[in-house]
Amino acid sequence: MNIPFVDLKAQYLSIKPQIDSAIQQVLDNTAFIGGKLVNDFENEFAKLYKVTKCVSVANGTDSLYIIMKMLGIGAGDEVITVANSWISTSETISQAGAKPIFVDIDPVFYTIDETQIEKKITARTKAIIPVHLFGQMCEMNYIIQIAERYNLFIIEDCAQSHFSTYNGKNAGLFGIAGSFSFYPGKNLGAYGDAGCIITNDDSFAEKCKMYARHGALIKHQHKIEGINSRLDGLQAAILLVKLPYILEWTSKRIRNADLYDKYLSSIPEIHVPQRRMNTSHSFHLYVIRCIKRDSLATYLKEKGIETTIHYPTILPNLEAYNYLGLLPEDFPVATAYQEQILSLPMYPELTEEMIKYVAETISDFYSESI
Ligand SMILES: *Cc1c(COP(=O)(O)O)cnc(C)c1O
Numbered sequence: 001m002n003i004p005f006v007d008l009k010a011q012y013l014s015i016k017p018q019i020d021s022a023i024q025q026v027l028d029n030t031a032f033i034g035g036k037l038v039n040d041f042e043n044e045f046a047k048l049y050k051v052t053k054c055v056s057v058a059n060g061t062d063s064l065y066i067i068m069k070m071l072g073i074g075a076g077d078e079v080i081t082v083a084n085s086w087i088s089t090s091e092t093i094s095q096a097g098a099k100p101i102f103v104d105i106d107p108v109f110y111t112i113d114e115t116q117i118e119k120k121i122t123a124r125t126k127a128i129i130p131v132h133l134f135g136q137m138c139e140m141n142y143i144i145q146i147a148e149r150y151n152l153f154i155i156e157d158c159a160q161s162h163f164s165t166y167n168g169k170n171a172g173l174f175g176i177a178g179s180f181s182f183y184p185g186k187n188l189g190a191y192g193d194a195g196c197i198i199t200n201d202d203s204f205a206e207k208c209k210m211y212a213r214h215g216a217l218i219k220h221q222h223k224i225e226g227i228n229s230r231l232d233g234l235q236a237a238i239l240l241v242k243l244p245y246i247l248e249w250t251s252k253r254i255r256n257a258d259l260y261d262k263y264l265s266s267i268p269e270i271h272v273p274q275r276r277m278n279t280s281h282s283f284h285l286y287v288i289r290c291i292k293r294d295s296l297a298t299y300l301k302e303k304g305i306e307t308t309i310h311y312p313t314i315l316p317n318l319e320a321y322n323y324l325g326l327l328p329e330d331f332p333v334a335t336a337y338q339e340q341i342l343s344l345p346m347y348p349e350l351t352e353e354m355i356k357y358v359a360e361t362i363s364d365f366y367s368e369s370i
Helices: 008-014 016-029 036-049 060-070 088-095 140-150 202-212 233-264 293-302 319-324 332-337 352-368
Strands: 053-057 078-082 099-103 125-129 153-157 177-181 195-199 286-290 341-344
Touching (some): 008 016, 016 233, 036 053, 036 195, 053 060, 060 088, 060 153, 060 202, 078 088, 088 099, 099 319, 140 153, 195 202, 233 286, 233 352, 293 352
Parallel strands (some): 078 099, 125 153
Antiparallel strands (some): 053 195, 177 195
16 A cells, blocks of 8 residues: 555545636636735635634745734844744744744643743743644643733744644634644645734734735835735635635544554554643644654655654754754753654545554564564
8 A cells, every 4th residue: 555645636636626617717817916816715714713814925934924023023032932843933033033942842742841931031032932733732821821921922833733722712813923834735735835824913914914015005005115925816716715625624634643543552662642631633743753763664665654754853953053052952852752753644535444554564563673
């Protein structure tokens, strides 16, 4: 059996007639940048997400950068985030002119260790960026309390957590704004780069939109210098077709995670992902921890099963952050886990048979390697 890590083709084929005609419609109307479909997508996403404003942007990196820039975060400021994430999370802090301050991960849930945030706060700290990594919500009540005590902004990086919930509330609604990516492999994926900012603060939404449109909400009336960060019509058309399916696709991911939990539970060499209480994990990724990780990955590859690592080097250990002078020992949990984590194939279209095959192959590896 061949099981790719993600299968964007399977999802495309399941909605092909709708996608093809949506693309044709964009070609017929030549509405390539902005236009009705982009506005429609912003409105529909905001409605489904139960938020007042959605500002579409070019990708999920820009969305983080724009939020920070519009909050006035810049030179001399510090922003606290987590040691394990995609580099966009910390890169945009620097891009805004501020300094990224990393916190180790929680050993059970793999998100920011909220109990270690407070000791990283200084007079320069302006914001915390919790990342709901893999689809797992961070401990938001705790983070909100710290943010209130020190008067810090919360900017949620929701690139991997579309429709994850914490106490019944969607990811992205706990701070000033939530940042989303619609990169093709994300839970809601375009067919190119795309992203958005959500917020219940209408005037903040206006500011972000203006900045992302060259500083002008009305053509040629540039109130400030901004940037060019727009969603194009083709991506909006594709996202509009996919949006009505997202809740069903999320349920399927959760069902697949349940199946993995069931079939993997008898293998002592691996830890299956734990789910935080009173949350719904959207399972962008199903990440196990295991011994002999690299040999296991090679073995699975030989048996037709594709896996990846998120992420092989945690942010503070990357060459890009040498200038901060941090040591791997400063992040003991994340540093240890970077050698143990393995992301198994995860997408809504996986079947029980495929999941069973993955689990059996993992089990075979450990029986053979004794
Ligand atoms: C994908 C991702 C981003 C960036 O999104 P792009 O659309 O690729 O720019 C940011 N943060 C995290 C955690 C991500 O996984």
